[in-house]
Amino acid sequence: MAKELAIEVKNVSISYRILNNISIRSSLFHHKTRDEVFEAVKNVSFAVERGGILGIIGKNGSGKSTLLKSIAGVFAPNSGQIDLHGNSVSLMALGVGFKSQLTGRDNITLSGLLLGFSKKEIQAKMNEIIEFAELGDFIDKPVRTYSSGMNSKLAFAITAMLETDIMLVDEVLSVGDERFKRKSLAKMKELISAKDRTVIIVSHSIETLKEFCGIVMWMHDGEIKEIGEPEEVLEKYRLFMSK
Template identity: 80%
Template structure:
């Protein structure tokens, strides 16, 4: 008997149009310029069962974060389909979802509302989220004043304490001081112990993926190079990176 699917990705292609530098002379004389198209994700298909924990690894530029943002609904793929089967989804990633001019406290409320939570429910969790993030007085300062580590702490606290059916994590576990990393890892283990929750973790840390995931996908140049047992995939990836 097959398990229920939480995420179904079919033949997804994602391209970016890269604008070349245009000189003032070219602009004045209306010269045509060629825009370069970069294929970030090329015909990717995979499934994640409900309760599954998938890790995604690959060198920089392999399409990992682009794919994750597309699953989160930050933008749509050029072609192909992504089906979350009605499940709620949240994305933990630096530089995504926060309004830089708003305070951390205001961003907690906004993020919660965008995730579909009621204002009353967010207010009930507000103090818990603020305590977990450990930002002190910065919680009432604009997010644009935050360091990357502080941004990471707030992103993790919101997603970890406003729990959705699907959690997407993009390198957030590897940012911040060592104590907070351990705290985040403990909280992530608690979250994924729920058999109803589905998680995808993008990370360069083979140790993290080996410890947390029941399946790993290796992406290379926008395509899936290998997907399966974490030990086998991570071993092949490590050998590839050493070559």
């Protein structure tokens, strides 16, 4: 009997319009600017079963993070469909959705509201999130004053404590000091162990994907190059990258 699907991505393509550099003089006398379209994701299709853990690997610029942000609803694809079957979704990535002028505390509230939680639910988890993030007095300072590591700690804490049906994780397990990495890894294992939670992990770490994922997708130049058993796909990727 086929398992219930949590995520369906059908023929998704995502493009960016890139404005070419032109001189100030040229811009003053010409209303038209030269630009070009960059195809970040090209006609990608795959599905993830409820409770499944998909890993996505690929070199920089392969479209991994762009695809993840589209699944999270940060922006819509140019073509194709993404169906989350009514599941709540959160994106655990460096500073995504944070407002730099707001404090960490205010960003917790804003992020929670965007994830669909009520103010009461967010407030009930506030102390737990702050304690896990380990930002001390910085929690009441603007996020623009945070280092990349502090941003990542806050992003992880919010997503880990405000649990959703689908978790999208973009490289945030690789930041912070060694003790925080161990704590994050333990929390991630706890979250993933929930049988109905569906997870997609984007990572450059072959070992991370081997440990967590039931299936791995290798993206290259915006397309799926391989998808299948982690050992097989990751070995092909390793050999490709070592050439």
